[in-house]
């Protein structure tokens with residue numbers, strides 16, 4: 094039975110703020126649109142699923158935004174049924190508002206370009222534990238390891254404005270081990286993966302020794318093919334996918350210079366897969 098929440102309560106849960114509150118309210122205050130009703134059905138069918146990438150029907154970004162906002166109370170119920178603490182629930186749902194705010198930063202208007210990402214949250218197995226987010230999933234291609242079970246944790250790094258310091262990462266990994274051992278003991282999770290521009294094998298050499306990005310990457314054993322979309326690194330560091338803007342992008346920090354130098358040399362930084370033992 095879905096939790097009953099008012100529209101303002103949903104937006105508070107998701108930490109939707111400022112100029113985004115009114116348009117978000119406009120989407121969910123009245124009766125749902127016909128397409129959102131259908132999109133909600135598919136979200137409901139997926140709740141608790143551990144697919145690496147949700148396969149979802151084709152609807153517009155607006156329909157998915159509406160459906161995801163309306164679906165949040167059901168994800169909340171799911172978390173509570175699992176016995177997840179209110180603090181972890183609050184931190185995890187804050188990513189929804191963060192992505193709505195990010196859309197405004199990138200496009201100057203209300204929207205949710207990254208609705209596919211939030212559809213992963215809507216599966217109900219993504220949690221923010223300290224600095225990092227972890228999603229319990231079954232990889233489409235098994236990890237190149239001898240043993241360790243079918244399920245792993247996908248590590249994600251939200252842009253919080255805070256650095257990715259080593260002690261924070263250690264703390265998060267320790268929290269994840271305990272959290273998933275407590276709330277999902279049947280999955281016997283022993284490994285975590287990350288797919289990121291930060292794991293590009295040549296990047297660390299272009300960064301200072303003290304770079305958190307380089308140190309984070311050192312934790313992982315690389316595997317699989319690189320993800321061949323060079324615009325991803327641009328998006329995460331400059332919040333644009335428009336390669337025609339490269340000449341005008343700032344070179345203020347060492348990460349920015351490293352990414353742009355690699356573009357200039359014709360070997361752009363690519364998303365790379367790695368795993369670690371928890």
Ligand SMILES: CC(C)(COP(=O)(O)OP(=O)(O)OC[C@H]1O[C@@H](n2cnc3c(N)ncnc32)[C@H](O)[C@@H]1OP(=O)(O)O)[C@@H](O)C(=O)NCCC(=O)NCCS
Nearest residue numbers: 250251252256257289290304305306307329330346347348
């Ligand atoms: C992941 C993240 C927190 C790392 O930041 P960090 O802890 O400061 O990383 P480092 O210590 O390696 O930073 C080294 C340098 O690059 C800068 N830097 C790091 N990430 C940057 C970013 N996204 N944009 C601009 N500059 C960045 C730092 O300010 C520092 O500058 P300096 O050497 O000139 O003083 C940050 O890159 C971030 O928030 N990224 C967005 C989210 C993301 O990419 N997630 C992964 C998605 S796959």
